[in-house]
Amino acid sequence: MTDTVDSTNELREVERIIIRFAGDSGDGMQLTGDRFTSASALFGNDLATLPEFPAEIRAPAGTLAGVSAFQVHISDHDITTPGDAPNVLVAMNPAALKSDLGKLEPGGTIIVNSDAFEERNLAKAGYESNPLEDDSLAGYTLISAPMTSLTKDACAELGVKPRDADRSKNFFALGLVSWLYARPEEPTMIWIREKFRGKDLVIAANEAAYRAGNAFGETAELAASRLTVRPARLAPGTYTNINGNTALSWGLIAAGQQAGLPLFLGSYPITPASDILHELSKHKNFGVRTFQAEDEIAAVGSALGASYGGHIGITTTSGPGIALKGETLGLAVSLELPLVVVNIQRGGPSTGLPTKTEAADLMMAMYGRHGEAPMPIVAASSPADCFDAAIEAVRIAVQYRTPVMLLSDGYLANGTEPWRLPDVESFPTIDVEFPSKVNGLDEEGREVFWPYVRNEDMARPWAIPGTEGLMHRIGGIEKRDGTGNISYDPANHEFMVRLRDERIRKIAEKLPPLEIVGDEDAEILVVGWGSTWGAITSAVGRLRKAGTKVAHVQLRHLHPFAPNLGEILGRYRHVVVPEMNLGQLTKLLRAEYLVDAKVISKVSGQPFTAAELVTAIEEVTQ
Amino acid sequence: MSTAPATTKKDWTSDQEVRWCPGCGDYSILTAMQLLMPELDVRREDTVFISGIGCAARFPYYMNTYGMHSIHGRAPAIATGLAMARPDLNVWVVGGDGDMLSIGGNHLLHALRRNINLTILLFNNQIYGLTKGQYSPTSEVGKVTKSTPMGSIDQPYNPISLALGAEATFVARTHDMDRAHMQEMFRRAHAHQGSAIVEVFQNCNVFNDGAFNTITKKDARDAMLINLTHGEPVRFGVDNERGVVLDNGVARIVDVAEVGADRLHVHDETAPDPSVAFALSRLAEDRESPTPVGVFRAVERTEYGRSVAAQLAAANQERGPGDMHGLLRSLPTWEVS
Numbered sequence: 008m009t010d011t012v013d014s015t016n017e018l019r020e021v022e023r024i025i026i027r028f029a030g031d032s033g034d035g036m037q038l039t040g041d042r043f044t045s046a047s048a049l050f051g052n053d054l055a056t057l058p059e060f061p062a063e064i065r066a067p068a069g070t071l072a073g074v075s076a077f078q079v080h081i082s083d084h085d086i087t088t089p090g091d092a093p094n095v096l097v098a099m100n101p102a103a104l105k106s107d108l109g110k111l112e113p114g115g116t117i118i119v120n121s122d123a124f125e126e127r128n129l130a131k132a133g134y135e136s137n138p139l140e141d142d143s144l145a146g147y148t149l150i151s152a153p154m155t156s157l158t159k160d161a162c163a164e165l166g167v168k169p170r171d172a173d174r175s176k177n178f179f180a181l182g183l184v185s186w187l188y189a190r191p192e193e194p195t196m197i198w199i200r201e202k203f204r205g206k207d208l209v210i211a212a213n214e215a216a217y218r219a220g221n222a223f224g225e226t227a228e229l230a231a232s233r234l235t236v237r238p239a240r241l242a243p244g245t246y247t248n249i250n251g252n253t254a255l256s257w258g259l260i261a262a263g264q265q266a267g268l269p270l271f272l273g274s275y276p277i278t279p280a281s282d283i284l285h286e287l288s289k290h291k292n293f294g295v296r297t298f299q300a301e302d303e304i305a306a307v308g309s310a311l312g313a314s315y316g317g318h319i320g321i322t323t324t325s326g327p328g329i330a331l332k333g334e335t336l337g338l339a340v341s342l343e344l345p346l347v348v349v350n351i352q353r354g355g356p357s358t359g360l361p362t363k364t365e366a367a368d369l370m371m372a373m374y375g376r377h378g379e380a381p382m383p384i385v386a387a388s389s390p391a392d393c394f395d396a397a398i399e400a401v402r403i404a405v406q407y408r409t410p411v412m413l414l415s416d417g418y419l420a421n422g423t424e425p426w427r428l429p430d431v432e433s434f435p436t437i438d439v440e441f442p443s444k445v446n447g448l449d450e451e452g453r454e455v456f457w458p459y460v461r462n463e464d465m466a467r468p469w470a471i472p473g474t475e476g477l478m479h480r481i482g483g484i485e486k487r488d489g490t491g492n493i494s495y496d497p498a499n500h501e502f503m504v505r506l507r508d509e510r511i512r513k514i515a516e517k518l519p520p521l522e523i524v525g526d527e528d529a530e531i532l533v534v535g536w537g538s539t540w541g542a543i544t545s546a547v548g549r550l551r552k553a554g555t556k557v558a559h560v561q562l563r564h565l566h567p568f569a570p571n572l573g574e575i576l577g578r579y580r581h582v583v584v585p586e587m588n589l590g591q592l593t594k595l596l597r598a599e600y601l602v603d604a605k606v607i608s609k610v611s612g613q614p615f616t617a618a619e620l621v622t623a624i625e626e627v628t629q
Numbered sequence: 630m631s632t633a634p635a636t637t638k639k640d641w642t643s644d645q646e647v648r649w650c651p652g653c654g655d656y657s658i659l660t661a662m663q664l665l666m667p668e669l670d671v672r673r674e675d676t677v678f679i680s681g682i683g684c685a686a687r688f689p690y691y692m693n694t695y696g697m698h699s700i701h702g703r704a705p706a707i708a709t710g711l712a713m714a715r716p717d718l719n720v721w722v723v724g725g726d727g728d729m730l731s732i733g734g735n736h737l738l739h740a741l742r743r744n745i746n747l748t749i750l751l752f753n754n755q756i757y758g759l760t761k762g763q764y765s766p767t768s769e770v771g772k773v774t775k776s777t778p779m780g781s782i783d784q785p786y787n788p789i790s791l792a793l794g795a796e797a798t799f800v801a802r803t804h805d806m807d808r809a810h811m812q813e814m815f816r817r818a819h820a821h822q823g824s825a826i827v828e829v830f831q832n833c834n835v836f837n838d839g840a841f842n843t844i845t846k847k848d849a850r851d852a853m854l855i856n857l858t859h860g861e862p863v864r865f866g867v868d869n870e871r872g873v874v875l876d877n878g879v880a881r882i883v884d885v886a887e888v889g890a891d892r893l894h895v896h897d898e899t900a901p902d903p904s905v906a907f908a909l910s911r912l913a914e915d916r917e918s919p920t921p922v923g924v925f926r927a928v929e930r931t932e933y934g935r936s937v938a939a940q941l942a943a944a945n946q947e948r949g950p951g952d953m954h955g956l957l958r959s960l961p962t963w964e965v966s
């Protein structure tokens with residue numbers, strides 16, 4: 008952090024602060040983090056967030072398993088990650104301190120609710136002595152506030168019952184942190200009034216708690232710890248703070264508008280994808296039909312049925328759901344119908360880590376169907392980028408009449424960043440053509456419709472039921488090209504397998520060339536896909552600042568690869584691939600281009616930090 | 630009011646060679662359907678047959694309509710998506726007992742309870758045909774097949790009971806030996822708003838030949854088939870001498886002479902409570918006992934697609950047609966200049 012002193016209000020200014028709010032699941036830390044983020048966004052900072060919650064909805068109170076955390080990185084310049092080590096840790100109970108202290112930077116600031124550090128909670132967290140009273144936190148700046156009792160005091164005169172007042176203590180924490188880091192109060196107050204409209208006592212309690220937190224900062228002589236982060240110089244425009252699942256949902260809606268077709272979402276609830284189902288189900292006035300199916304298989308089946316009927320069929324899920332959908336995806340490959348399959352990846356195998364991130368489903372996206380069943384794969388690289396990635400997935404599905412796998416992950420799904428809203432006029436066009444005329448002649452010379460006649464993109468006609476004269480039958484059995492008639496002929500099967508492979512590869516011909524960020528004359532190329540984009544961008548920036556020449560390319564298309572990828576890979580001595588798996592893209596690159604690509608793996612359920620990548624890239628390329 | 634152009638059986642017959650085993654009951658069902666379609670006042674292009682996998686599932690290939698031969702068990706799910714997206718279509722689902730009661734059992738149950746506008750034909754031959762003769766979820770206990778050399782130990786499903794338990798609004802049974810009855814059931818099922826299921830006893834002459842002979846053969850029918858007719862006492866027999874009474878909710882076969890015609894149960898397919906229909910469905914424990922055919926239940930409940938459309942219309946009414954510019958600004962925004 009580079010410090011400067013602002014002479015007018017004596018606030019120390021820093022370029023950026025990373026704050027981690029941690030508490031029990033019931034302590035409202037997600038909400039607190041979210042409010043702090045919103046206030047910072049409105050203040051004009053650039054930011055990135057990382058919410059982390061336990062898989063259990065109500066883990067036992069006070070335990071390590073029940074800790075829920077929200078990390079936010081605010082900055083006065085463009086940033087791409089939720090930060091490395093937090094500068095500030097807000098710990099609402101001993102378990103939160105115990106589980107997250109290791110993440111805090113050396114010498115960082117700890118803000119605790121001292122009321123929660125009583126015997127029972129200490130024991131539950133596994134503390135033998137109270138860390139607030141022994142010397143164990145000596146290396147840190149400790150701000151100890153009796154948040155529970157001060158909140159109760161502040162609420163007492165309002166007539167709020169102590170038990171209800173207890174629920175407002177997260178607003179005390181928010182008030183205190185907002186005072187320490189000079190966040191404007193107004194947005195939070197407006198939010199409280201809107202959110203709890205009609206519950207006057209709750210509004211009053213939360214406001215009182217917030218102000219008590221503010222006042223605690225003023226009176227406890229914490230001025231020396233006060234910092235602020237100036238607004239970032241972002242490009243002019245209208246901004247909103249968006250998470251990946253919302254951006255992805257909106258991208259799908261936008262794509263439907265661009266194609267002029269209704270959306271049909273068939274989905275089954277699964278973490279961390281359910282929010283897309285929730286979001287899309289709110290937008291029926293866009294002609295969006297959402298269907299909560301009886302299982303993952305019915306979810307994809309219904310979407311495919313809707314696609315057959317001329318809608319944009321979509322199914323959303325996470326890894327375990329993709330495993331169940333595999334057979335239907337094979338059918339979609341065989342039927343050559345548009346379908347968008349969204350995989351919000353999470354830690355696996357099996358139930359794995361439902362609420363934690365991982366990106367280990369790339370091989371499943373590539374090969375997770377029986378037979379040779381290729382489908383295009385599109386990956387999103389940041390929360391806001393989920394919007395563009397969704398449009399691209401729909402575009403490919405519709406133009407090439409194929410199922411498309413859209414990969415996001417738990418980190419993108421829930422993480423947020425400010426997004427400069429695009430102009431609706433700038434969205435790519437998606438042309439749809441439903442045929443209305445016959446296209447073949449049968450043996451007797453009569454005009455007939457053949458479902459597997461291809462256009463220049465090798466896409467077959469999307470002839471939808473209801474179209475006069477184009478009645479035809481399609482199915483999963485091998486068929487002849489052109490007529491679509493069932494054929495078990497060996498040579499025909501070989502022809503069709505190769506054709507299905509070729510038509511997907513051919514999509515690459517019309518993809519834009521990849522753009523390299525960084526030093527063209529570098530010896531090191533970092534190749535990324537998915538949510539590693541933020542950490543790679545930040546790490547590459549740091550390496551270059553320190554004098555190392557590095558180039559970075561992030562892949563939007565994982566199948567087929569962009570046409571110039573092979574040529575790019577050949578230019579660099581070192582090709583390094585950070586991945587949240589054990590090297591799946593690395594294997595694909597090695598297999599496809601015979602380059603000595605080296606993986607940097609992380610599979611802890613957490614995204615890469617830039618600092619980790621800087622070290623790893625240096626090590627790998629030594 | 631007739632809107633569809635006049636057609637004949639030939640118009641509804643595709644150019645594909647039919648590939649069932651000679652003598653298979655599927656042929657007579659196909660013919661019944663192709664002969665019926667010209668009478669239904671529907672257009673070929675508005676008609677879709679969706680099937681799963683199995684012998685029965687070849688059906689769509691032979692109808693000159695839109696059709697999809699999908700994957701094992703999933704036809705009701707795929708058809709649900711199509712019917713939701715396109716309420717203007719007539720969507721038929723065709724499958725066998727393995728397809729729709731075993732691997733796809735879950736989808737069938739949910740399609741029925743949702744009351745989505747599908748006409749579902751369940752060809753029940755009590756065997757797996759396409760995989761060459763394993764026992765199915767409707768095979769009787771003790772059945773010896775390739776996979777049950779010592780006899781099946783599985784309790785079979787009664788598809789009619791199952792459908793009624795799943796809250797189906799239209800449930801009927803017919804058999805492949807009686808074209809007129811099949812057509813009547815198909816016609817009624819097609820006219821029904823919502824999910825309609827028709828169980829068709831179908832002879833697999835290769836792996837389970839004669840499974841229904843005891844009840845469906847011409848000379849057995851009078852004694853063994855109980856025709857359910859709405860508003861009529863339930864009576865059957867060569868001389869109409871037998872009938873059905875309800876004893877404490879249980880259906881029982883009686884001699885009319887013994888109990889008197891007044892005591893016979895009068896069939897009401899529109900009864901809101903499905904328990905009487907369920908009691909009737911329990912009558913045929915095996916192929917040695919008289920078996921009811923006809924419409925067990927035909928009640929009205931809002932069709933799923935209508936509810937979907939109503940919500941879309943309501944959302945439009947409340948918020949106006951979707952506005953992308955506004956959607957992007959629906960969360961808090963701020964300006965940077």
Ligand code: SF4
Pocket residue numbers: 648649650652653654655684685754758759832833834835836
């Ligand atoms: S195996 Fe049985 S059900 Fe299948 S086509 Fe042959 S006779 Fe018909």
